[in-house]
Every structure is written in structure tokens, then in C-alpha cells.
Amino acid sequence: MSRIGEAIGAPFAPVRTFFRRHRSLGIFVGVLLISIALPLITRVPPFDGIQSTNAWVNAFTTAAIYAMLAMGLNVVIGFAGLLDLGYAAFFALGGYTYAFVASPFTGVHLPFWPMLLAGGVVGAIFGVLLGAPTLRLRGDYLAIVTLGFGEIVPITLMNADKFTDGVNGIGGIDKPNIPGILQFTLTNPWPMYGLVIMLFALIMIMIYRLEDSRLGRTWDAIREDELAAESSGVNTVIAKLQAFAVGASIAGIVGVVNAAKITIVTPDQFRFAVSISALAAVVLGGMGNTIGVATGAFIIYLFQSILLKQLNTLVENFNIPVLNQIDFLEFQYVLYGIVLVLMMLKRPQGIFPAHRRMREFGPLKSAKRGSK
Amino acid sequence: MVTSSATTGTAQRLAAGLRLPIGIVAFLALSLAVLGIDQFVNALTLGAIYALVALGYTMVYGIIELINFAHGDVFMVGSFIALFISSSLLGNDGSITDLPLLAGSVLILFALTIGIMALVGALIERLAYRPLRRAPKLAPLITAIGVSFILQNIIQFFFGPTIVSVPQLVPIEWSIQVAGARVPLLNLFVIATSVLLMFALQLFISRTRTGRAMRTTSMDRDASSLMGVDINRTIMITFLIGSGLAGAAGVVHGLYYGNTTFSLGFQSGLKAFTAAVLGGIGNTAGAALGGFLIAFVEVGASAFGYGRWGGAIVFSLLVIFLVFRPTGLLGSHTGDRA
Numbered sequence: 001m002s003r004i005g006e007a008i009g010a011p012f013a014p015v016r017t018f019f020r021r022h023r024s025l026g027i028f029v030g031v032l033l034i035s036i037a038l039p040l041i042t043r044v045p046p047f048d049g050i051q052s053t054n055a056w057v058n059a060f061t062t063a064a065i066y067a068m069l070a071m072g073l074n075v076v077i078g079f080a081g082l083l084d085l086g087y088a089a090f091f092a093l094g095g096y097t098y099a100f101v102a103s104p105f106t107g108v109h110l111p112f113w114p115m116l117l118a119g120g121v122v123g124a125i126f127g128v129l130l131g132a133p134t135l136r137l138r139g140d141y142l143a144i145v146t147l148g149f150g151e152i153v154p155i156t157l158m159n160a161d162k163f164t165d166g167v168n169g170i171g172g173i174d175k176p177n178i179p180g181i182l183q184f185t186l187t188n189p190w191p192m193y194g195l196v197i198m199l200f201a202l203i204m205i206m207i208y209r210l211e212d213s214r215l216g217r218t219w220d221a222i223r224e225d226e227l228a229a230e231s232s233g234v235n236t237v238i239a240k241l242q243a244f245a246v247g248a249s250i251a252g253i254v255g256v257v258n259a260a261k262i263t264i265v266t267p268d269q270f271r272f273a274v275s276i277s278a279l280a281a282v283v284l285g286g287m288g289n290t291i292g293v294a295t296g297a298f299i300i301y302l303f304q305s306i307l308l309k310q311l312n313t314l315v316e317n318f319n320i321p322v323l324n325q326i327d328f329l330e331f332q333y334v335l336y337g338i339v340l341v342l343m344m345l346k347r348p349q350g351i352f353p354a355h356r357r358m359r360e361f362g363p364l365k366s367a368k369r370g371s372k
Numbered sequence: 373m374v375t376s377s378a379t380t381g382t383a384q385r386l387a388a389g390l391r392l393p394i395g396i397v398a399f400l401a402l403s404l405a406v407l408g409i410d411q412f413v414n415a416l417t418l419g420a421i422y423a424l425v426a427l428g429y430t431m432v433y434g435i436i437e438l439i440n441f442a443h444g445d446v447f448m449v450g451s452f453i454a455l456f457i458s459s460s461l462l463g464n465d466g467s468i469t470d471l472p473l474l475a476g477s478v479l480i481l482f483a484l485t486i487g488i489m490a491l492v493g494a495l496i497e498r499l500a501y502r503p504l505r506r507a508p509k510l511a512p513l514i515t516a517i518g519v520s521f522i523l524q525n526i527i528q529f530f531f532g533p534t535i536v537s538v539p540q541l542v543p544i545e546w547s548i549q550v551a552g553a554r555v556p557l558l559n560l561f562v563i564a565t566s567v568l569l570m571f572a573l574q575l576f577i578s579r580t581r582t583g584r585a586m587r588t589t590s591m592d593r594d595a596s597s598l599m600g601v602d603i604n605r606t607i608m609i610t611f612l613i614g615s616g617l618a619g620a621a622g623v624v625h626g627l628y629y630g631n632t633t634f635s636l637g638f639q640s641g642l643k644a645f646t647a648a649v650l651g652g653i654g655n656t657a658g659a660a661l662g663g664f665l666i667a668f669v670e671v672g673a674s675a676f677g678y679g680r681w682g683g684a685i686v687f688s689l690l691v692i693f694l695v696f697r698p699t700g701l702l703g704s705h706t707g708d709r710a
Contacts, residue, residue: 083510085517133695140439140513144645145694148687151642155684272638276517283514330533334525340518344511345503 024205031201058189064196065258067297068203070281071290072250078288080243081223083143086150087278090248092270093126094119094255099265102174112176116256123252124245131244135237150275158267169266173259192261207290219243280336283343286350304332403668407675409553415671417559420566423663424621425644428614434590434654435610441516444641445523446615450489450622451632452527455538457484467543477541485623486616493615494608528634535633538626562624569620570660586610646690652700
């Protein structure tokens with residue numbers, strides 16, 4: 001098998017060496033190829049029977065947004081080893097930031113592109129604000145504090161209805177446009193798809209470069225042994241803050257894009273379940289492995305929004321009496337739960353384990369580490 | 373000289389020991405004055421429920437240092453089991469005015485629900501937490517979140533996503549007059565039940581052999597194992613008791629509010645966890661204290677017209693306490709383990 005594989009792979013060897021040397025370019029080309037291949041696949045049976053190509057592209061856009069969220073969370077959990085359970089809060093802050101400056105609600109209409117950065121800055125600011133006092137806490141306490149923060153943000157957005165229109169949220173958010181060239185619309189999913197894919201590639205490149213940087217190695221050190229890292233001269237508080245800020249700013253940017261895509265933000269979009277869905281993607285894909293996490297997010301999203309929906313129509317078509325009453329879409333939450341429990345019990349390193357990383361979650365038998 | 377310094381030492385110790393009871397009495401008097409007797413009784417009742425749930429969090433954390441995220445949902449499942457027993461098995465659909473019948477029904481309700489939930493809790497421990505006993509700390513926390521989601525979904529599957537009404541067995545009309553105000557017997561019943569259970573728990577932990585095993589295990593698991601304590605059995609008993617108490621809280625919640633919903637466990641569970649942290653996690657008396665404190669904060673907030681902000685205020689308290697006083701009001705330092 002492997003010999004055949006080698007034989008087939010042989011002509012590509014120079015290509016592989018080239019992309020190994022220029023990895024950012026490699027990621028870019030890879031993401032581009034996949035993003036071209038995906039819509040093509042949906043034209044082939046059985047996928048073309050499920051929904052129109054436009055609907056598929058729309059679904060892929062949402063999946064990519066979700067995958068970016070998971071990649072950002074992976075920086076916090078997978079790289080720095082900090083369990084953040086309130087990640088959706090930063091996503092919400094990004095979305096509301098854009099909604100405030102680009103909707104009829106406030107009457108302000110700032111252009112989309114600079115706001116993309118502003119969303120990241122807002123996310124980073126709140127990440128630092130939350131992180132500065134809390135990052136001294138032990139792992140599980142930090143998880144609960146972030147969870148509390150993740151609850152406070154939607155509650156505040158819900159109750160401060162003078163500023164946010166409460167439960168109704170802010171609608172009619174501007175779509176991005178490139179003046180004179182391209183106007184994004186709700187009916188044509190392709191421009192948004194292109195935008196999200198570009199952003200996806202950029203964020204992935206950024207994360208990979210961060211991982212290999214001095215900061216990335218610092219995170220490794222902190223995750224594996226905080227005390228040792230600290231005694232080796234690493235300023236752990238600053239490094240953890242940076243992880244928080246990077247993760248939060250990615251969530252902020254993605255929040256802006258998400259708000260521009262669906263043109264409405266409501267507090268309900270950012271509940272605890274969103275944070276947990278991102279966590280499930282990280283755990284499924286393999287903490288610390290960026291591509292794995294993105295794939296995990298993709299699998300979970302497609303499973304819940306395509307397969308479960310298909311199950312609904314299937315049951316309706318065959319008119320199976322008992323199952324007819326069930327809305328399978330509601331099972332997405334149990335899906336997160338099952339993913340979290342089964343993965344932690346059976347394969348804590350994820351389906352695509354990060355190389356030489358997450359030994360923390362390595363084989364349980366050899367491990368008494370971690371519980372000093 | 374020596375005697376005088378000894379006396380000051382004793383006086384200081386006495387003052388330190390009295391600080392808490394005096395603080396509690398002062399707090400109660402203040403809230404009674406501010407809230408009025410109706411709201412005061414409401415807060416005590418709510419606090420009793422929170423305290424029962426908080427005990428489960430604090431016991432489990434004390435013994436295996438795990439934030440049992442699913443505990444709030446165990447409480448929620450308890451309220452649904454109570455609903456099922458009360459309406460389907462016993463066939464109730466409203467209050468019972470016949471006293472012996474009422475007492476019998478309530479007793480059966482408590483016994484069955486506590487028993488079933490204790491088993492459910494122990495089962496969760498066996499399946500989801502025990503295999504990860506030696507794993508890094510975040511691993512069981514993540515499975516706990518998973519279990520929480522699974523429990524919510526199972527209940528949603530059987531009972532639907534809406535608020536379900538629960539038969540209120542104790543008639544709401546029954547009440548006594550206290551200082552000119554009408555205090556429903558139901559509230560007193562809830563408070564009395566919780567306090568009784570809490571005292572029973574204290575006795576169990578401080579007086580029995582198993583209770584002592586629980587205390588030593590939480591102090592030093594390896595050492596108590598060497599002294600012949602069966603660690604797995606002790607941890608399982610902790611889960612049995614904690615979940616049983618959550619089941620009792622579920623019964624009480626149904627009787628008091630007359631409704632329940634599948635998402636009850638998340639909100640109330642987080643508040644009960646806050647209570648446990650407030651009192652000093654790992655400390656059973658602290659959990660009870662924290663439960664009442666949280667309830668007073670929440671009832672106070674709604675008395676002043678900030679009811680919608682109740683949740684945000686409680687979670688802010690949680691964040692503030694975890695950051696500035698992670699040992700809580702009564703807790704001792706548990707050491708820094710990541």
C-alpha cells in the first residue's frame with residue numbers, strides 16, 4: 001500500500017518540498033483548492049439532491065465561520081492549555097461592534113473592511129480585560145470564570161435594551177461591498193464565500209506562524225509545565241494574556257463577518273451552546289492541531305446541519321409514526337455532549353492528534369503526570 | 373504578663389469565632405429590615421434549594437477536585453423524576469388537603485426521587501469520571517460538560533422544550549400569621565426539609581465511619597488509601613449523597629414553584645455553584661451559607677426592580693470571588709494545582 005502511495009506521490013515530491021519550505025503559501029493554495037473543490041462536489045449525486053448549490057455554498061460559508069471560531073478557541077485551549085468556556089462572548093462582542101456602526105439601529109454606516117479590524121481590536125481588549133485579573137487562577141476556576149463572563153455578556157445584551165434592542169437584537173446590518181466592483185447580497189452566497197475563505201486562509205496562516213514563533217513555544221512550555229516555564233524566565237501571565245487576546249480577537253473578527261453574513265445579531269445567537277460547540281470541535285479535531293480542529297468543526301457542522309436535517313425529511317417522507325414527532329435538529333446538543341464525553345474517554349488526543357503535542361492527554365496508562 | 377497575653381489570645385480567638393455568627397445575624401437582620409417579611413421568607417426558601425444543590429458541588433469538589441458541571445442537571449433531572457412519580461405513579465394533579473395522605477405522598481416522593489437520583493449520580497461517576505481519575509484535571513471537567521448536555525437532551529426528548537407544570541402537593545393556601553404577614557406553610561416546609569437534610573449530612577460526615585473516610589480522602593487520597601480506605605467506594609458514596617440531595621432539591625423545587633424545565637439545571641446549577649464558591653468550595657457549612665447568601669442577593673435584586681439582572685449580578689459575584697477570594701468565606705486554601 002505504502003509503496004504504491006510512494007509511487008503515486010513520487011512526481012509530486014518537488015511540489016511537496018516547495019510547500020514545506022513555503023508553508024504559508026502551501027496553506028493558501030490548499031485552502032483555495034478545497035474551497036474550489038467543495039462546490040464542485042455538491043454538483044455530483046447524491047449531494048446535488050440534498051439542496052441547491054447556492055444553499056450548499058451558504059452552508060460551507062457558515063461551516064468555515066464556525067471552523068475559524070474553533071481555530072481561535074484552539075489557540076487558547078490547545079496551545080496555551082487554558083479552558084475558555086465563554087468564548088461565544090467575544091464572538092458576540094465582535095458582532096455587536098459591527099452592528100452598532102453599520103445598521104439602521106444607530107443610523108451610522110461605517111464601511112465593512114476597517115470594521116473587520118475593529119472587531120478584532122474590541123475582542124482583544126475584552127480578552128485582556130477579562131484575562132488580566134483571572135489568568136492567575138487555576139485551570140478549572142478559570143473555566144468557570146470564563147463561563148460566568150460568557151453568560152454575563154448575553155444577559156447584558158438582552159437587558160440593556162435601550163442600547164441593543166434586547167431580545168430582538170439589531171437587524172438590517174450592512175453587507176460588505178467593494179465600491180464599484182462588487183456588492184454583497186443575501187441571494188448570492190458566492191462573494192461571502194470568497195471573503196470567508198480568504199479570511200479562513202489568513203487566520204490559519206497566522207495561527208501556524210504563531211505556533212512556530214517564540215510565543216508559540218512559550219505557550220507550549222506553559223501548557224506542559226507552568227512552574228518550569230516560569231522558572232526558566234517565561235513571563236507566564238503575559239504569555240497567557242497574549243493567548244487570550246489572540247483567541248478573543250479572532251472571535252471578534254469572525255463575529256463581524258458573521259454579523260455581516262446573516263445581517264442580524266440577537267443575544268440568543270451567543271449562548272453557552274455556541275461556546276460548547278466550538279469546544280466540541282476542538283476536542284473532536286484534536287487540541288493543538290489547527291487543521292484537525294478546523295476539520296473537526298467542519299465535520300460537526302455538516303453533521304448537524306445537513307445530516308440531521310436530512311434525517312428529518314427522510315422520516316417525514318417514509319412517514320414512520322413514532323419518529324415523525326421528533327425534530328432531529330434538536331439533537332445537535334446531545335451530539336456535542338456525546339462528542340465531549342466519548343472523545344475524552346476514548347481518544348483524548350482527538351481524531352487528528354497534534355504531533356508531539358498534547359502529551360498531557362496522551363496514553364492514560366503511562367501517565368501520572370499532571371497530577372503532581 | 374504571660375497570663376494576660378494568653379487572655380488576649382483567647383479573646384482574639386473568641387472574637388474570630390464569633391465574627392461569622394455575628395455577621396450572619398447582622399446580615400439576616402439587615403435583609404429582614406430591607407426586604408420585609410414576605411421577601412425575607414422567599415429568600416430563605418430559595419436559599420434552602422440553592423444550598424441543597426450547592427452541597428453536591430462542594431462535596432464532589434472537596435473529594436476529587438472536580439467541578440461537577442453535570443450536577444445542576446442532576447438537580448434538573450431530579451425535578452422531572454419527581455414530576456413523573458408524583459403525577460404518573462401517584463396520580464396527583466393538584467394539592468392534597470388530607471394530611472395523612474399528603475404526608476405519605478410527600479414521603480414516597482422524597483424517598484423514590486432521592487434513591488433514583490443517587491443511583492444516577494453514582495452511575496455518572498462510574499461511567500464518565502472514574503476512568504479519568506488519573507487524567508489531567510481538565511479532562512473530567514470536559515466530560516462533565518458533555519454529560520450535562522446529554523442529560524438536558526434526554527429530558528428535552530421525553531418532556532419537551534417548554535416549561536412543564538408540576539403538581540404542588542402542599543396546598544398554597546395553608547399559612548400562618550407572623551408579625552402581621554402571611555407566611556405560607558409551603559415555604560416553611562421547604563426550609564425545614566432542607567435544614568433537616570443539611571443537619572443529617574453534617575452528622576453523617578462528622579460522626580460515621582464513612583463520613584470520616586470521606587474527610588480523609590479529601591485531605592490526602594493516597595494516604596487514606598494506605599490506611600485502608602476504599603477510595604473508589606468513598607468517592608461513589610460522595611456522589612450518591614450529593615446527587616441524592618440534588619434529587620431532594622428537585623422535589624422541593626417542583627413542590628414550591630409548581631413547574632420545571634429542561635434548562636433549569638444550567639442557570640440554577642451555576643447559581644448553586646456560585647454559592648459553593650462563595651461559602652468556600654469543599655466546605656459543606658460554607659455551601660449552605662453561600663446558598664442563602666446568593667438567594668438574598670437575587671431576591672434583593674428583584675425587590676429593587678433589577679430582577680432581570682439577577683443572573684448577571686450572581687455571575688459577577690462568582691467572578692469577583694474567584695478572582696479576589698477563591699477560598700470563599702469559610703474555605704481553606706486548597707493549593708495551586710493546574
